[in-house]
Amino acid sequence: MSKPTQTTGRRNLLKGAAVAAGAMSVPMISVAQTTTLRFQSTWPAKDIFHEFAQDYAKKINDMAGGRLKIEGLPAGAVVPAFQLLDAVAKGTLDGGHGVVAYWYGKNQAVALWGSGPAFGMDANMVLAWHNYGGGKELLDEIYKSLNLDVVSKLYGPMPTQPLGWFKKPVARVEDLKGLKFRTVGLAVDVFTEMGVAVNPLPGGEIVPALDRGLLDAAEFNNASSDRVLGFPDVAKNCMLHSFHQSSEQFEVLFNKSKYDALSSELKAVIDYAVQAASADMSWKAADRYAKDYAEMQSKQGVKFYKTPDAILRAQLAAWDKVTAKKAEENAMFKKVMDSMRTFAQRSGRWKNDTDVDFKMAWNHYFAQRKS
Numbered sequence: 001m002s003k004p005t006q007t008t009g010r011r012n013l014l015k016g017a018a019v020a021a022g023a024m025s026v027p028m029i030s031v032a033q034t035t036t037l038r039f040q041s042t043w044p045a046k047d048i049f050h051e052f053a054q055d056y057a058k059k060i061n062d063m064a065g066g067r068l069k070i071e072g073l074p075a076g077a078v079v080p081a082f083q084l085l086d087a088v089a090k091g092t093l094d095g096g097h098g099v100v101a102y103w104y105g106k107n108q109a110v111a112l113w114g115s116g117p118a119f120g121m122d123a124n125m126v127l128a129w130h131n132y133g134g135g136k137e138l139l140d141e142i143y144k145s146l147n148l149d150v151v152s153k154l155y156g157p158m159p160t161q162p163l164g165w166f167k168k169p170v171a172r173v174e175d176l177k178g179l180k181f182r183t184v185g186l187a188v189d190v191f192t193e194m195g196v197a198v199n200p201l202p203g204g205e206i207v208p209a210l211d212r213g214l215l216d217a218a219e220f221n222n223a224s225s226d227r228v229l230g231f232p233d234v235a236k237n238c239m240l241h242s243f244h245q246s247s248e249q250f251e252v253l254f255n256k257s258k259y260d261a262l263s264s265e266l267k268a269v270i271d272y273a274v275q276a277a278s279a280d281m282s283w284k285a286a287d288r289y290a291k292d293y294a295e296m297q298s299k300q301g302v303k304f305y306k307t308p309d310a311i312l313r314a315q316l317a318a319w320d321k322v323t324a325k326k327a328e329e330n331a332m333f334k335k336v337m338d339s340m341r342t343f344a345q346r347s348g349r350w351k352n353d354t355d356v357d358f359k360m361a362w363n364h365y366f367a368q369r370k371s
Helices: 006-025 048-063 081-090 108-113 123-132 135-145 187-193 203-211 223-229 256-260 264-300 309-329 331-354 358-366
Strands: 035-041 068-073 095-098 150-157 164-166 180-182 237-240 249-255 303-306
Touching (some): 048 068, 048 095, 048 223, 048 249, 048 264, 068 264, 081 095, 081 150, 081 249, 108 135, 108 331, 123 135, 123 150, 123 249, 123 331, 135 150, 135 331, 150 256, 150 264, 187 309, 203 223, 223 264, 249 264, 264 303, 309 331
Parallel strands (some): 035 068, 035 095, 237 303
Antiparallel strands (some): 095 249, 150 249
């Protein structure tokens, strides 16, 4: 057996040093820990709105690769629906899902994002104003002025909401006067101006109040939500078309401290999930709302009526009167109104000039023809 030479020993020593150096140069691969954020929606668990909230959470969870998890809870799991904003700001909850109009009591200007005719813009156009016309900056300014430690992201354009559910159809403005009616946001002031007795109840409390006679009529939002909440069980007449909430959208809230602690990559996941969920929500709504709209007529005896133009014009007149007064009293209210008006005049004109009358085509193919 030959002895190792001095040269061989030196060679082995150098090889060992190289291996050690190589090992030291390999970056340490960290095992990512999961950050779990506890979210609550403002919607009952059975409502499609809570399903939309869960859809948004799932998109984040799927894209975050295990580094971020949104745990979604229904209304009332931690706090009542109308207390969500404060709970997120204080850190009682890490985030939530609702609508801006629910924070009407904080500063009435926030209700402009969800209430009223929005100068003729639909919900998607309001989101365009919010994201590209200065709305986001204004909403952030309002929350900051209220010392609310939140990050707000709007998404999910809602279709026009019905005037509401009634014991019998309404044909004239006078038919609304004195009715005990549920709505929220600036619609409270508009209907009050029209002589209605308004009670702004959360979604889960509306049908029981109708059933007990505490309300004569009420609105919530859409065919799927209204059906699952039980509106057809207590009223058989629904009036379609209204300007009280014709352009609403959803809001996702994050506690600002929790949000700021996330990596830039996870913040990007949250932002792109907002955009993805916005499109997906509008697609799902078109499918599900249409099915429930048809089945409420065929299976539950519900009759839908178009709200008379006289009532719609009365809404616009009441809206103008209410908002003019509030703009005088609240500088931020006026600031938001002016910003929205400027965007609507330019973009609304473009949309109205370029959109074809899709109802004409639908009627061509599906409307019953007289023989």
